[in-house]
Amino acid sequence: xxxxxxxxxxxxxxxxxxxxxxxxxxxxxxxxxxxxxxxxxxxxxxxxxxxxxxxxxxxxxxxxxxxxxxxxxxxxxxxxxxxxxxxxxxxxxxxxxxxxxxxxxxxxxxxxxx
Amino acid sequence: xxxxxxxxxxxxxxxxxxxxxxxxxxxxxxxxxxxxxxxxxxxxxxxxxxxxxxxxxxxxxxxxxxxxxxxxxxxxxxxxxxxxxxxxxxxxxxxxxxxxxxxxxxxxxxxx
Numbered sequence: 001x002x003x004x005x006x007x008x009x010x011x012x013x014x015x016x017x018x019x020x021x022x023x024x025x026x027x028x029x030x031x032x033x034x035x036x037x038x039x040x041x042x043x044x045x046x047x048x049x050x051x052x053x054x055x056x057x058x059x060x061x062x063x064x065x066x067x068x069x070x071x072x073x074x075x076x077x078x079x080x081x082x083x084x085x086x087x088x089x090x091x092x093x094x095x096x097x098x099x100x101x102x103x104x105x106x107x108x109x110x111x112x113x114x
Numbered sequence: 115x116x117x118x119x120x121x122x123x124x125x126x127x128x129x130x131x132x133x134x135x136x137x138x139x140x141x142x143x144x145x146x147x148x149x150x151x152x153x154x155x156x157x158x159x160x161x162x163x164x165x166x167x168x169x170x171x172x173x174x175x176x177x178x179x180x181x182x183x184x185x186x187x188x189x190x191x192x193x194x195x196x197x198x199x200x201x202x203x204x205x206x207x208x209x210x211x212x213x214x215x216x217x218x219x220x221x222x223x224x225x226x
Contacts, residue, residue, distance in 0.1 A: 004157075031212055042203060043158070043216040048141050050212050058213065090157050101146045101207045101214050105157030 002026050006091050006106035013081040013113045021076040021109050023091030031094045032074040033103065034058075034066065036087040043090065049074055081113045122201060124221040133191040135220045137204030142183065144206040147180060148214070149189045152201045161189070161202075191222075199224045 007022045025032065030051050035043040035058075045058030049068040063085060065077040074093075078085060088110050092103040127133045139147070145166045150158035164171045164178045165188075171178050177190040187204050201219040 035216075042218050045213060045215070048213060092157070095220075097190075101148045101163055101205065102160050103158070103214060105159070107155075107157055 003105050004093055004106035006089075006109050008109060009107065011112070013111065015081060015083065015113060017066040017081050017102060018077070018079050019081070021078075021089055021091075021111075023074045023076065023106060024072050025074075025091075025104070026072065027093060027095065027104065029069045029095045029104070030071070032068065033092045033094075034064070034074070034076045035090045035092065036060065036085075037090060037108075038087050038099035046076065046089075049075055064067070070072050070081060078111075083100075085111065087114045122219050122221045122222060123194045126223045126225055128225050129195045129196060130193055132192045133189075133198065133222055135191075135202050135222065136184060137189075137217050137220075138189040139187060139204070139206050139217065141206060141208065141209050141215075142177070142182075142185065146207045147187050148179070148205045148207070149176075149178060149187075150203045150205060150216075151198075152203065154200070158203060168223075193226050196224045196226060198222060 004025045033048040034046040037043050045062045049055045049065040055066050088108045090108050091106045094103050132136045142199040149161040152158040152159050162173045162178050164180050175192045201221050203216050204217045204221045207214045
């Protein structure tokens, strides 16, 4: 049971480039989330999804897009990378039956925009 | 609110002593409170949670205390071990909401 898998683990982008951060979970969780964590800071919610085909904005959605075509996958898209998007990105999932609050996190993607 | 700058609050504890990590929350409508542990280079990991109708909950070596009057949450770790060294985050959620809001973390350093 892999849990939540994020790829890539590290990436360096140039300003203006685009990329997709991948996230997949094999726990059949309805809810999935994207958080960013800046150095020495807490986690800020970017986008979340309560099921396939349903997404909603979190606290800091600007500069990002998401889609949820299947229960398992929740990719995060950066269209025009900016230095302010340098951060560690965490994907998480949860299941209402065991508590929405009990998030299962991936190991993160460290992104640098130069 | 936000943590200040790049420096997380740090708690240094001698191995074997008890640790107490504190958290203040602002949303009086929050129903669930959760503690997460984040080890270096890893994603946060669920430790323990508590509902707003409780004031204390115990797990293995950990106890969470909730004081709704002053909107304060604490995590107590008994007999702290080197493996407890990590950043600890409190988080909160309200019934009917799908979003979990994380607070500012506290770095726990265990001195051998």
